[in-house]
Amino acid sequence: MYDVLCVGFGPANIALAVALDELWPAARVKFVEREPAPAWQPAMMLDGADIQNHPVRDLVTPRNPRSRYTFVNYLHEQGRLFKHLNLPGHHPLRKEYARYVKWVAETVPADVDYGQNVTAIRLAGADAGTGARPVEVVTAEGRRYLGRSVVVAPGRSPYLPAVFETVPFPQAAHTSRFLPAVADLDRDWAGTLAVVGASQSAIEVILDLTNRFPAARIVNVMSGYGYRLKDTSPFSEEVYFPEFVDYYYRASEEGKRRLRDQLRPTNYSAADRDVIDALYMRMYEDELDGRSRVTLRGNRLITGVRHDQAGVTLDLTERITGECEQLAADRVVLATGYRDLGTSGRAEQLPPLLREIADVLAVDPDAGLAVGLDYRVENSTAGRDAPPIYINGLCETTHGLGDAGSFSLLALRSQAIVDSLRRRLTAPEPATAAADLVGAAAVAATR
Structure with missing residues (x-):
């Protein structure tokens, strides 16, 4: 029984692995990845192609600039820092950034099962001791994993007309x-x-x-x-700031639609x-x-x-x-792009891997899947005993363009997920809980 099961080991969940290592190293975590080895966009490693984000918006720097997993430290350890700083361009080559992603995946102490194609995510029977229902992840190769929570990061589905x-x-x-x-x-x-x-x-x-x-x-x-x-105006590029995520998330559905229309060219x-x-x-x-x-x-x-x-x-x-x-x-x-979560146009209401547990997930007929600010999927009435389920990297409809396949907010999104997981899965120590009650009573007495 793992604390956290993570489906997929692309950039989103690699960033999560770094956050777990630095923020919650005691957690029992398993990553399940269908590819035989870590890789990022292998079918688009084209000569001369670069990335479209600032290289310091990598897997960890916006959350922890002192981490050993930064892109700058990668260049330093590869002996290419000064040559890279001397490049006559604004963005790194896609080939080099892919090697950075692979380096982090191989360096971070994550427990990853490669070559396992996840075919289903289900809920197992309730635990006799706690009453909680663990999540079950099943692969085409016949493996079965149980966890107290799951983070789904399969990448967006290609859109085919x-x-x-x-x-x-x-x-x-x-x-x-x-x-x-x-x-x-x-x-x-x-x-x-x-x-x-x-x-x-x-x-x-x-x-x-x-x-x-x-x-x-x-x-x-x-x-x-x-x-x-x-549209690369620095004013428009602020859609990739964490403050914009809060602003967008709290907007009405009509407000979100207007923002999407305004900012689409970015x-x-x-x-x-x-x-x-x-x-x-x-x-x-x-x-x-x-x-x-x-x-x-x-x-x-x-x-x-x-x-x-x-x-x-x-x-x-x-x-x-x-x-x-x-x-x-x-x-x-x-070159027709990818699907997002939603209910109209090119969107799909649920990630395909969550369809077997759709009845325990809260789905709004207009807005689609209900996802919290911490990227946890909200439960339906029938799913009150369901374990925490998170979506990592598919939430553009609810959280804005920072979730549109961009590296810009991967590090901060990982922190939000790890913080939420710790709160939900780690029971406070009795002494700490008692101290909290005493403190709360003292505060109340002063009012």
Whole structure:
């Protein structure tokens, strides 16, 4: 029986492992991870791609700058600190940050079972001594874990437009599987690749494809007119401050909707200037050289998709003129983002792993899953005896853009979860409890 079971060992739960080691080392904790080893975004380790957050907003620094698990200390221990400080760029390469994440995962003294694909989270029978119901985590490999609480951090589900759901891999592949989807093609491949989307990832994929397959034809299909610059104003970037989490959390549902509409360009359907400029320059240079490798199809809706052994055909409708056309491609890369928790649009009401215990979770038909400020899922009337259940990294709808797959608040979110776990799972010592009662009585006597 563990104190805490943690599903997933990506950045969110790696940060939690560091917080547990530094704030509650006595806790009995087990992490269960489906991958065979720690890795972050392995399918998007593209040459020249960088991260989009300040490197000091890492797994621990905002909570404990003196920790040995900071990105700066990682650079120091690798002997690359001064070279990194001398780099002519604002953000670290994604490859280097992935190595930092892997280094922390391998350095922190966490008890991790790799290669275990969690298939279900259930509630076990009540403990005869305490009456509490432990949580049970089951894996496809046949293992079964019991815990007094669970922290679920499986990462967000890729969003696949419905028209692509029947297209097999690798004919259609989400960016989360990009490199495996093109691994079988050689450098001289001269087919057609369609890239769907207008995000940072879409441009990164296009730039990579032009380098990887110089003879290929790349067609970028997007629902807007063209690429938009990401809003990186320092005033807008304050959405990644802990104060904004409190402000957003306490807003009404209508207030949250208005904030999301206002702040969407800080993270969605937009890209940084460096990659936009690089793509524009590449297309311009291709024109000078008398070739056209990259074509943009803006303001297009994809109304139908057909596939066979020859490839994939997209039915496109121009949103302004209404003109219809078809696009034949050998493969399609979907830079279409990820699902969030919620009840509308691309959202999913529950993380798939929590569906078996949905009856003990509080779900609002309009707002979706009810999650506390400490990231604990609130219980329904039927779940009064359920153990504490936490969501780590999927709470953008309730907590704001800091939960939108960003590193910015990982460290502080981990502290909130650990503090909450300790309060709920650690009974006060009798002497401490008696002292608290005496103190409370003394305070009351002075009023």
